[in-house]
Amino acid sequence: MGSKIRVTSRPASAIRHSGAVSRAVGPDAIAKALGAEAVPREDVHGAPISMHALRRQLEIRVRSTGGRPALEGATKIQKIPLTPEDWSRLEELAARLSQQGVSATAGQVASVMVHKQLELLGSATAGHRQLSRRAMKQRLGLEQRSPRRSAHQ
Amino acid sequence: MTGGWESEGGRVRREKTVIIYTYIKPERFIAHLPALREFLHRFGRETDQEVVVAELSGPEGSWFFRIKEYDEGGR
Numbered sequence: 001m002g003s004k005i006r007v008t009s010r011p012a013s014a015i016r017h018s019g020a021v022s023r024a025v026g027p028d029a030i031a032k033a034l035g036a037e038a039v040p041r042e043d044v045h046g047a048p049i050s051m052h053a054l055r056r057q058l059e060i061r062v063r064s065t066g067g068r069p070a071l072e073g074a075t076k077i078q079k080i081p082l083t084p085e086d087w088s089r090l091e092e093l094a095a096r097l098s099q100q101g102v103s104a105t106a107g108q109v110a111s112v113m114v115h116k117q118l119e120l121l122g123s124a125t126a127g128h129r130q131l132s133r134r135a136m137k138q139r140l141g142l143e144q145r146s147p148r149r150s151a152h153q
Numbered sequence: 154m155t156g157g158w159e160s161e162g163g164r165v166r167r168e169k170t171v172i173i174y175t176y177i178k179p180e181r182f183i184a185h186l187p188a189l190r191e192f193l194h195r196f197g198r199e200t201d202q203e204v205v206v207a208e209l210s211g212p213e214g215s216w217f218f219r220i221k222e223y224d225e226g227g228r
Contacts, residue, residue, distance in 0.1 A: 025179065025183060027209070027216045027218075030186065030209065030216075030218060031218055033183075033186040033187070033190060034186060034189065034190045034193060034207065034218050034220065035190055035194065035220060035222075035224060036193075036207070036218035036219055036220045037218070037219045037220075037221070038216050038217070038218055038219075039216065039217040039218075039219055040214060040215070040216060040217075052174050052210065053210070053215065056210055056215075
């Protein structure tokens with residue numbers, strides 16, 4: 001077995017972006033220009049995470065600080081039971097993302113998916129609680145019946 | 154690809170769909186917003202869509218731009 005490789009050179013300095021900064025445009029301005037209603041993606045309940053969103057999250061959150069690239073904020077390492085098929089699919093996803101230039105482990109892919117789904121579940125149940133309170137007020141005659149909620153994409 | 158969406162009345166409608174994602178240059182995107190509006194509204198009008206949605210993702214989050222009422226033709 002070979003000896004452990006030690007990097008003795010100084011770490012490279014941080015890359016600083018010195019180009020022109022693009023003007024930030026808020027969603028409201030874009031919505032007005034498009035004649036549309038802006039809806040935060042997180043408010044569209046029930047939608048599973050897409051490959052695009054998964055790739056985007058990994059691009060943002062996987063950071064290298066000199067060692068193995070780590071998933072930002074994911075500090076708790078837990079053993080989570082998975083079926084062999086699910087683990088294989090996660091490995092396939094990680095390999096597919098790697099081919100697209102996003103380097104992430106199967107565990108990091110799973111972490112991002114769990115995080116996003118828990119967020120969605122949280123906002124969905126919060127919405128349900130709000131509706132339940134509204135329904136209760138209507139039942140008690142404290143509030144007039146409001147129009148039906150608009151459909152989600 | 155098959156997509157599902159919740160229509161008015163809460164019914165999930167499934168249909169074949171095509172999704173295209175592209176990176177954008179912000180300044181050029183903003184400059185072409187009127188043309189994008191014209192296309193999205195015409196698409197909704199001429200193909201009789203209940204709703205047309207464009208999605209934009211950035212570091213600050215992702216947004217759906219949902220259009221339910223379309224501009225008159227020739228706007």
